[in-house]
Amino acid sequence: MKLIKPIQAIILGSFGLAVLVLLVLIVVNFAMSLDFNLLVYILIPLLTGVVSFAIFAAIFQIFLNERIKMIYRVIAKKKFKDEEFEMSISDDVFSKLEEDTTKWAKVHSDQIEKLEEQAAFRREFLGNLAHELKTPVFSIQGYILTLLEGGLEDENVNREFLERALNGVDRISAILEDLDKISMYEFDRYSLKITDFNIVGLTKKIFGELEGKAGDKNISFEFSKSYEPIKVKADEGKIAQVLTNLISNSISYGSQDGTTTVRFHDLDQKKLLVEVADNGLGIAESHLPRLFERFYRVDKSRARNIGGSGLGLAIVKHIIEAHGQAINVRSTEGKGSTFSFTLEKA
Ligand SMILES: Nc1ncnc2c1ncn2[C@@H]1O[C@H](COP(=O)(O)OP(=O)(O)OP(=O)(O)O)[C@@H](O)[C@H]1O
Ligand SMILES: [Mg+2]
Known part of the structure; x- marks a missing residue:
């Protein structure tokens, strides 16, 4: 028999003790020829069994409440009131303890991993x-x-x-x-000021703001076709920052007399894909996985001359992810790059 609950061990112990007493009685009876009454053989072991059960049960209950409560206090980091902590010897106490401590250890090792990261x-x-x-x-x-x-x-x-x-x-x-x-x-991550706004209009506004910078390299801005207003649901100020950073990169890393093109695609009923494409330097594939990291620059010396600190794309990624959306890049070295991100349609 597999002992699962404390009460099973207590019953087995008391039963064993009763059998032992019975054996002792038999031996004493024969050794000393006392000729015990049958009632003695029944009553004394029975009494021993019952009394020892009561004593074992009481001791074990105290043990459970005191010692195991201590363990729970440590893992739950709180003090239990007695009525909150009701463990009975007829419960499967140890399996529960094992389960709870394993759970506790897992949570802690996850936390430690996160802190180390x-x-x-x-x-x-x-x-x-x-x-x-x-x-x-x-x-x-x-x-x-x-x-x-x-x-x-x-x-x-x-x-x-x-x-x-x-x-x-x-x-x-x-x-x-x-x-x-x-x-x-x-x-501010979780306090986006979400409103409905026209993303085509916002892009035009950013084009206007960056015209001067683009003019230095004679870069022209265009839409892939003429768009009607498209309503999206997002934080307008932060999306303006995203467009500013991407378009500003398309100028910094675009070629003389180049073009920056913005496209909008319907991905599905709910999502709009926004693309900012240039026909500039492009980025080698090996750099793409790390491009959105803070301070990451493809060509440190050149980017430094241009004046970038390598934070622009990290900011962009941050904003897009805070919206629960995704950002992507595809690029061919020497031909140009296309940055794309999704937005929720209004
Ligand atoms: N359109 C692009 N074409 C080619 N390379 C690009 C383009 N956009 C970004 N990059 C590369 O990615 C790097 C990171 O861009 P990011 O905008 O994060 O930083 P930055 O432009 O160097 O500095 P800043 O913080 O001023 O924006 C750039 O240094 C550049 O090497
Ligand atoms: Mg930049």
Whole structure:
């Protein structure tokens, strides 16, 4: 018989004790020729069984309440009131305990894994951040030192060095601004201000805002065809940020006299796909999986000249995922890139 509940062990123990007493009685009877009455053979073992059952049961109940309650206190991190903690010796206490402690251990190991992941992420993030800030700080330091060591009096370089130092300051301030945005979005993640708005109109507005930047490279903006207004359900301000970052990248990494094209596709009844395509540098396939990571840049030196800190796409991904939507990229090196994301139709 497999003993599952405490009460089964107690019954077996008391029964064993009763049998033992019975055997002792028989032996004593024969050894001392006492000639016991049959009633003695029945009553004494029976009484032993009942009394020992009562004693074992009481002791075990106390043991359960005291010791196992302690274990539950630890894993549930709270104090039980006596009436809340009612375990009976006729319950399958140990299976329940095993189940509960296993569950507890699993939750804790999941939590530890998550914390370790976050710690690794933070370490990498801080490392990247320090690295990103170091370059402009060193260059500013260099220009200021040169100015102090005589450059200031040299009409040929003083102005230029000051301007270069200012460029470094601008870079730092751009990085800090992006970081600020990212942490704001992270903080704000669940408080999207969802409204219905016209995504075609919003794209036109962003085209207008970025016209100046595009003009420097003679890049033209266009829609793949003429669109009627399309209503979507999203946080307009944040989607404006997404379009700004993607279109701004299509200019930074687009080619001279190139084109940035925006397309809208109906994916199904509920979803709209928005695509921002350029015919610029393109991105090698090996870079695509990491493209949306913070500070990730394909060509560090070139991107640095262009002035990017590698946070634009991380911000974009953040916003799209906060909407419960997806972002994707396809690209051919030398031919161009297409970034696409989905939105809920209104
Ligand atoms: N349209 C594109 N064509 C080619 N490469 C791109 C394009 N968009 C992004 N990339 C590559 O992905 C990298 C990351 O882009 P991201 O926008 O995150 O950063 P960034 O443009 O360098 O800096 P910023 O934070 O100012 O946007 C870029 O450095 C660039 O190498
Ligand atoms: Mg960018």
